Amino acid sequence: xxxLVPVKRVVDxxxxxxxxxxxxGVDIANVKMSMNPFDEIAMEEATRLKEAGKVTEVVAVTCxxxxxxxxxxxxxxxxxxxxxxxxxxxxxxxxAVAKVLKALADKEQPQLIILGKQAIDDxxxxxxxxxxxxxxxxxxxxxxxxxxxxxxxxxxxxxxGGLETVALSLPAIVTTDLRLNEPRxxxxxxxMKAKKKPLExxxxxxxxxxxAPRLKTIKVAEPAKRSAGIKVPDVATLVQKLRTEAKxx
Amino acid sequence: MVALVIAEHDNAxxxxxxxxxxxxxxxxxxxxxxxxxxxxxxxxxxxxxKIAGVSKVLVADAPHFADGLAENVAEQILAxxxxxxxxxxxxxxxxxxxxxxxxxxxxxxxxxxxxxxDSPDTFERPIYAGNAIATVQSTDNVKxxxxxxxxxxAAAAEGGSAAVENVSAxxxxxxxxxxxxxxxxxxxxxxxxxxxxxxGGRGMGSGENFKLLEPLADKLGAAMGASRAAVDAGYVPNxxxxxxxxxxxxxxxxxxxxxxxxxxxxxGMKDSKTIVAINKDPEAPIFSVADYGxxxxxxxxxxxxxxxxx
Numbered sequence: 001x002x003x004l005v006p007v008k009r010v011v012d013x014x015x016x017x018x019x020x021x022x023x024x025g026v027d028i029a030n031v032k033m034s035m036n037p038f039d040e041i042a043m044e045e046a047t048r049l050k051e052a053g054k055v056t057e058v059v060a061v062t063c064x065x066x067x068x069x070x071x072x073x074x075x076x077x078x079x080x081x082x083x084x085x086x087x088x089x090x091x092x093x094x095x096a097v098a099k100v101l102k103a104l105a106d107k108e109q110p111q112l113i114i115l116g117k118q119a120i121d122d123x124x125x126x127x128x129x130x131x132x133x134x135x136x137x138x139x140x141x142x143x144x145x146x147x148x149x150x151x152x153x154x155x156x157x158x159x160x161g162g163l164e165t166v167a168l169s170l171p172a173i174v175t176t177d178l179r180l181n182e183p184r185x186x187x188x189x190x191x192m193k194a195k196k197k198p199l200e201x202x203x204x205x206x207x208x209x210x211x212a213p214r215l216k217t218i219k220v221a222e223p224a225k226r227s228a229g230i231k232v233p234d235v236a237t238l239v240q241k242l243r244t245e246a247k248x249x
Numbered sequence: 250m251v252a253l254v255i256a257e258h259d260n261a262x263x264x265x266x267x268x269x270x271x272x273x274x275x276x277x278x279x280x281x282x283x284x285x286x287x288x289x290x291x292x293x294x295x296x297x298x299k300i301a302g303v304s305k306v307l308v309a310d311a312p313h314f315a316d317g318l319a320e321n322v323a324e325q326i327l328a329x330x331x332x333x334x335x336x337x338x339x340x341x342x343x344x345x346x347x348x349x350x351x352x353x354x355x356x357x358x359x360x361x362x363x364x365x366x367d368s369p370d371t372f373e374r375p376i377y378a379g380n381a382i383a384t385v386q387s388t389d390n391v392k393x394x395x396x397x398x399x400x401x402x403a404a405a406a407e408g409g410s411a412a413v414e415n416v417s418a419x420x421x422x423x424x425x426x427x428x429x430x431x432x433x434x435x436x437x438x439x440x441x442x443x444x445x446x447x448x449g450g451r452g453m454g455s456g457e458n459f460k461l462l463e464p465l466a467d468k469l470g471a472a473m474g475a476s477r478a479a480v481d482a483g484y485v486p487n488x489x490x491x492x493x494x495x496x497x498x499x500x501x502x503x504x505x506x507x508x509x510x511x512x513x514x515x516x517g518m519k520d521s522k523t524i525v526a527i528n529k530d531p532e533a534p535i536f537s538v539a540d541y542g543x544x545x546x547x548x549x550x551x552x553x554x555x556x557x558x559x
Contacts, residue, residue: 038494128349129350130350130353132319132350141345141346157342159430218386223382228537230541232542238554248522
């Protein structure tokens, strides 16, 4: 069984981004870029399924600029057998990504596609669900446990107020939540091995996909700043302030 | 222009966040209809019909809608979508799961987690964990939107008298099935809708120590939350997590205990009206957003606070 794992190159989660002064976007020049953390979890899960003998091949795919090859190399260092870069502008929208992935899935015929539930740059949380709809496949989003057996996948999902379990026929889509697994540290030997793995580059046109944006970003602004308040010396002062000043209790 | 709101419910009662979504829908400029897809969900439809500002309620009642499976609910939305200029759902686990399927099938972009409606085609939404706010305009003919509940007031639950209309249910997709659900049983208010939230972080030190916060939450009628660090450490269940990838809350009072204040946590609570921070580290970033801070050992401060509240 083949598994496809789409990954995204994003601003590293430790970087505090700055809004450009002309309001056109966020300044990502010269900031550290990494694999989206949820995609790392997806990559780890696919690798574990392969190590458990349930999966024969893991293919990592990304949409983005040439440098996104680095993200694919990281994916291959975790455990992907090969990588596919679909060269696009960095601002590609989730719907366009889903269309690109559908075209690749039609070609590669995976039985399972595991994606991160959201990218930490645009926080959209759409691609997996959109891909499932375009392919006509069932989906299990926000996964905290994935069991692949007997031609189906049983997934425990994180939902508001607790957990929910669904069973899907294959092929299927799974999107990962934070606590599905803890991604391994990538070792130097594996990074070296990853350099030798096949990496293919294609363009959306080659796949017959229109990636034109549907949304126009009018502006990007700093959020309203919250100013620091005061430190109070003791709980008596705190309670008094909450009652008479803030009037919240 | 008519907007369709997808109701979130458990077949017995409407979830509060549906009311906030109705407010966002009414700001899109036209009539507001509500779709209730469920199993034996007549009571929910009646509730939806009473929401102020709603002019029609569509009900699709069938056994395979009982558990809100995305495949089935999305198909049902698509079956009625033709009449609408806007389709909105709460940006909850339910709405986030279902709505992108609808957008993809309609071949339109989805605008996720809006916090403001600027005009019927232009919306504001946070990106980068709320460190930037993007204003985006949709060029699609149908706007598919998830709504961050904390960005909009709740519509009045009473006062409306919408017509209720049954629509025929789509068939079961047969590709997914519901196995089970483990929901935490709690007498406390739900985290996302609570007026007061008491949250603990890594500074709590253990799951056992979270019991220290219970008397405080009891006294204030508060919901309990946690930082990602506390959840990752296994102190409390996953669904307590407040932050970029957890729950977004905006209560009138948020009390952060032993939480340092990583940007991902701040993303989930910085729209709270009043923030109180209790932390032994005076340099903790949480103090930069707190209205009132106490520097001290939480194991002394929290019991003292409970006592002071009387």
